[in-house]
Amino acid sequence: MLLLILLSCGTTKQQLKVQQLKVEGRSAFVGVQTPEPRLSWQLQAGKEKGVKQVAYEIKVASSPELLKQGNGNIWHSGRVPSAQSLDVVFKGAGLKSDEDYYWQVTVWTNRGDAAVSDVEHWRMALLDTLEWKAKWIGLDTFSVTDAPSQTRTRLAARYLRKETTTTKPVKRVTAYISGLGLGELYINGNKISQDVLSPTLTDYSKRVPYTSYDITGQWKTGRNAIGVILGNGRYFNLRDFGGKPSPITGIKQVNYGFPRLLLQIRVTFADGTTTDIVSDPSWKVTDQGPIRANNEYDGETYDARMELSGWDQAGFDDAGWRQADPMDAPGGALFAQGNENIRINDTVKPRSVHRTSKGSYILDMGQNMVGWLQLKVKGRQNDTVRLVFAERLKNKDTLYLANLRDAQVTDTYVLKGGDVESWEPRFTYHGFRYVEISGLSSKPSLDDFTGKVVYDHVPSIGHFETSDSTINQIYHNAWWTIRGNYRGIPTDCPQRDERVAWLGDRLMSSYGESFLFDNARFYHKWMTDAKAAQSENGSLPDIVPGYWLQHTDNVTYPSAFIIIPEMLRKQFGDKTFREYYPYMKKWMLYMWNTYQKDDLVLKDTYGDWCVAPDEGSDAIWTNDPKRTTDGGLVGAAYYYYCATLMEKFAALQSLSEDVVWFAGLREKMKRAFNQKFFNPQKGYYANNTITANLLPLTFGLVPEEKRPGVFDEIVKGIKTNNNHVNSGIMGMMWLMRGLSDYGRPDLAYTIATNRSYPSWGYMVAHGATTIWELWNGNTADPLMNSWNHQMLLGDLLVWYYEYLAGIKSDDAETAFKKVIMNPLFPEGLDDVNASYQSRYGLIKSHWKKDKKELIWQVTIPPNSTAALYFPVQDAGVIDEGGKPVRDRKELVIRGMEQNRLLVEMGSGTYHFRVRLQKN
Numbered sequence: 003m004l005l006l007i008l009l010s011c012g013t014t015k016q017q018l019k020v021q022q023l024k025v026e027g028r029s030a031f032v033g034v035q036t037p038e039p040r041l042s043w044q045l046q047a048g049k050e051k052g053v054k055q056v057a058y059e060i061k062v063a064s065s066p067e068l069l070k071q072g073n074g075n076i077w078h079s080g081r082v083p084s085a086q087s088l089d090v091v092f093k094g095a096g097l098k099s100d101e102d103y104y105w106q107v108t109v110w111t112n113r114g115d116a117a118v119s120d121v122e123h124w125r126m127a128l129l130d131t132l133e134w135k136a137k138w139i140g141l142d143t144f145s146v147t148d149a150p151s152q153t154r155t156r157l158a159a160r161y162l163r164k165e166t167t168t169t170k171p172v173k174r175v176t177a178y179i180s181g182l183g184l185g186e187l188y189i190n191g192n193k194i195s196q197d198v199l200s201p202t203l204t205d206y207s208k209r210v211p212y213t214s215y216d217i218t219g220q221w222k223t224g225r226n227a228i229g230v231i232l233g234n235g236r237y238f239n240l241r242d243f244g245g246k247p248s249p250i251t252g253i254k255q256v257n258y259g260f261p262r263l264l265l266q267i268r269v270t271f272a273d274g275t276t277t278d279i280v281s282d283p284s285w286k287v288t289d290q291g292p293i294r295a296n297n298e299y300d301g302e303t304y305d306a307r308m309e310l311s312g313w314d315q316a317g318f319d320d321a322g323w324r325q326a327d328p329m330d331a332p333g334g335a336l337f338a339q340g341n342e343n344i345r346i347n348d349t350v351k352p353r354s355v356h357r358t359s360k361g362s363y364i365l366d367m368g369q370n371m372v373g374w375l376q377l378k379v380k381g382r383q384n385d386t387v388r389l390v391f392a393e394r395l396k397n398k399d400t401l402y403l404a405n406l407r408d409a410q411v412t413d414t415y416v417l418k419g420g421d422v423e424s425w426e427p428r429f430t431y432h433g434f435r436y437v438e439i440s441g442l443s444s445k446p447s448l449d450d451f452t453g454k455v456v457y458d459h460v461p462s463i464g465h466f467e468t469s470d471s472t473i474n475q476i477y478h479n480a481w482w483t484i485r486g487n488y489r490g491i492p493t494d495c496p497q498r499d500e501r502v503a504w505l506g507d508r509l510m511s512s513y514g515e516s517f518l519f520d521n522a523r524f525y526h527k528w529m530t531d532a533k534a535a536q537s538e539n540g541s542l543p544d545i546v547p548g549y550w551l552q553h554t555d556n557v558t559y560p561s562a563f564i565i566i567p568e569m570l571r572k573q574f575g576d577k578t579f580r581e582y583y584p585y586m587k588k589w590m591l592y593m594w595n596t597y598q599k600d601d602l603v604l605k606d607t608y609g610d611w612c613v614a615p616d617e618g619s620d621a622i623w624t625n626d627p628k629r630t631t632d633g634g635l636v637g638a639a640y641y642y643y644c645a646t647l648m649e650k651f652a653a654l655q656s657l658s659e660d661v662v663w664f665a666g667l668r669e670k671m672k673r674a675f676n677q678k679f680f681n682p683q684k685g686y687y688a689n690n691t692i693t694a695n696l697l698p699l700t701f702g703l704v705p706e707e708k709r710p711g712v713f714d715e716i717v718k719g720i721k722t723n724n725n726h727v728n729s730g731i732m733g734m735m736w737l738m739r740g741l742s743d744y745g746r747p748d749l750a751y752t753i754a755t756n757r758s759y760p761s762w763g764y765m766v767a768h769g770a771t772t773i774w775e776l777w778n779g780n781t782a783d784p785l786m787n788s789w790n791h792q793m794l795l796g797d798l799l800v801w802y803y804e805y806l807a808g809i810k811s812d813d814a815e816t817a818f819k820k821v822i823m824n825p826l827f828p829e830g831l832d833d834v835n836a837s838y839q840s841r842y843g844l845i846k847s848h849w850k851k852d853k854k855e856l857i858w859q860v861t862i863p864p865n866s867t868a869a870l871y872f873p874v875q876d877a878g879v880i881d882e883g884g885k886p887v888r889d890r891k892e893l894v895i896r897g898m899e900q901n902r903l904l905v906e907m908g909s910g911t912y913h914f915r916v917r918l919q920k921n
Contacts, residue, residue, distance in 0.1 A: 033214025051910030183235020229314030233429025381418030433497030514799025540592030734796025
């Protein structure tokens with residue numbers, strides 16, 4: 003992220019700065035496709051408190067020189083009286099394809115000062131599909147070394163090249179590339195960008211992404227060589243079952259065909275003229291390069307003896323290569339990718355290596371991670387090194403591979419011989435902690451290996467630590483799990499023969515993840531995938547993109563299409579729920595018209611997935627009917643919650659008829675739900691499971707006078723399970739907040755810190771460094787036993803930030819324009835230190851307490867406000883900066899609310915001392 007630290011504008015307030023200018027959520031962006039980009043910025047105010055923006059002025063120009071002259075020849079907003087600093091819509095003249103635009107903002111504040119930003123820029127993509135002159139090309143056949151008749155399908159990589167001559171000096175060169183499934187672009191021997199496993203994953207029959215790169219610095223006046231390597235990715239099917247469902251999962255998989263390339267390079271010369279260099283059948287292609295096979299499930303095979311030295315440089319002899327085959331377009335609409343690509347974002351050095359009784363070596367990375375292993379090796383020509391990846395060990399000398407099902411997870415490297423050779427794969431990835439290495443001619447050292455951690459290049463924006471070691475380790479495990487499953491889509495797991503994006507897994511997880519990572523563009527893209535996946539009749543699948551064809555018309559999983567846009571609205575101020583709204587409504591009407599019975603939509607497939615079985619069991623989930631929630635209740639409750647959100651979305655758009663319709667629908671459903679599921683004599687729902695009571699309580703289905711009794715049943719159920727988790731993922735998404743909101747934060751804290759079964763701490767106690775798929779992941783049947791799965795997190799991360807740290811966005815003043823700080827301060831927890839990089843700036847909440855006092859340090863960014871709730875009734879016991887809060891004019895004491903003292907304030911850093919009892 004580019005930080006623009008700027009001088010103030012000649013005022014007396016020298017601390018005011020404008021930073022982090024962004025277009026469409028990213029700074030210095032190449033490839034903006036929307037004709038109305040949204041512009042955002044942040045303020046910095048040093049030690050000044052209560053700083054608010056009162057006006058802004060934006061200038062957009064066709065060159066930085068014009069901006070320096072004060073000339074916004076593309077757009078000049080004029081001075082706009084407004085506090086808006088996020089997503090200001092560009093309203094200038096029509097933007098042109100492949101053009102650079104430069105912009106600058108001036109802001110004024112309530113302190114009477116102003117600041118001018120540095121100049122930032124963006125470049126447009128190709129705005130009209132008619133501008134695409136490139137053709138899809140590739141190699142429309144199997145390599146002689148491929149195995150087309152086998153179920154496990156691995157192809158040799160395709161290498162494509164073209165040389166071209168530029169005779170005039172260039173001003174700007176942009177490459178627009180879609181290499182499907184995966185593509186890497188090389189110009190004159192240099193790989194372009196740090197992106198890996200690119201482009202992002204989609205259903206290519208619906209949407210085809212292309213990535214835009216500025217390659218001006220790599221382009222020469224004279225002869226230029228263009229090279230592209232294509233891997234399978236998800237375009238060529240990972241498994242071939244002859245058109246039949248998988249014998250393991252019973253689900254069909256999609257095959258789009260052989261890898262293919264679309265590439266257009268636009269060269270803009272210094273004299274203003276342009277030319278396009280495009281992919282077409284005049285290109286050369288070979289599959290006789292060193293990548294002999296690649297598949298995301300099964301690994302990559304690389305034969306260094308077949309390296310093509312200089313293939314991506316001018317003058318290479320490609321006489322032995324064949325002409326590229328023309329290929330059919332994938333079918334989907336081309337779009338400029340707006341979400342981040344995957345990169346190597348971290349590295350891990352192994353903890354230990356030991357020789358097995360078989361003569362191989364087992365490497366322990368010390369952390370369950372996602373990516374691959376880079377190795378350095380020296381040996382004879384033809385020596386073959388094999389690396390097999392696993393999350394756990396069966397015994398000291400044997401990997402545990404049973405939970406990987408049919409994934410072969412093997413990388414192979416054939417040495418060319420001579421000096422030390424260094425290698426890492428390009429077109430595969432693994433979920434692993436352990437690697438078994440065979441074929442080495444000498445004992446390796448730890449320095450010979452580096453783990454490469456790969457995931458979408460989304461910034462980490464949260465920090466969280468406490469005085470409790472169990473909570474801290476669970477947070478660490480969650481962080482590794484989340485980033486390990488960011489793969490252009492939110493995958494369920496990274497290691498076995500699955501790695502798909504189930505909508506239901508992210509209903510609430512996406513919300514918790516948003517405190518750790520800036521996942522706004524990631525989830526916006528995924529929701530656009532979901533919109534594209536919607537059937538004409540309104541039905542939505544369970545998995546998006548549909549690499550697995552799973553379409554059951556249940557309520558809960560597709561409800562992510564409504565619930566996740568609400569997360570984006572609240573956490574990031576993303577208003578694109580407006581874009582999705584007609585499609586959300588279409589799904590709601592389809593489900594109602596197709597499955598409504600007695601004013602309820604009871605359609606459910608998965609129920610309250612993965613309720614823990616008895617400890618020590620190898621079962622995947624419990625079969626105890628007393629602990630299994632009625633699927634119809636789950637479906638009906640979630641449909642009601644979706645109607646609640648739809649009513650909100652309609653109100654935010656002033657769609658008054660829809661507001662009335664959804665309100666009436668909710669009233670009918672509430673009445674029918676209680677008639678069907680509530681037992682008035684016993685005061686609980688259905689068979690009295692945690693989830694059966696928690697969902698109606700959380701979603702507002704329980705009559706007000708019945709709520710205390712229903713909550714008591716939840717508490718009884720948890721106590722019956724010895725104060726442990728006693729629900730599946732549909733209940734877990736609301737459990738920690740539900741317990742806290744209804745007066746039992748102590749019980750939530752007990753659940754959060756348990757280390758006995760079933761609990762997150764139990765995973766920690768058994769050596770987990772990520773979150774398991776199953777509560778009994780150490781004993782369960784390997785069929786569904788991933789050790790890197792986020793779905794069991796439920797609402798835990800939301801509870802960490804909003805309830806323990808007290809960092810929560812107001813529902814109306816979204817994106818943390820107003821911060822709600824109302825921490826729990828649970829007994830037994832003495833210290834919570836958290837921060838969150840919101841779109842307005844850094845928010846901090848660090849509190850320490852003992853029996854006598856509470857010390858609370860808070861930071862609120864400029865242009866935001868905060869509401870703090872103190873666990874006292876008398877403002878006289880609170881000091882800020884060594885002075886009574888009553889004497890601080892920047893603090894407004896609002897009185898008692900929720901049995902706490904409410905104090906409101908503007909931006910700045912505050913140091914509070916609260917006397918909890920008399921000294």
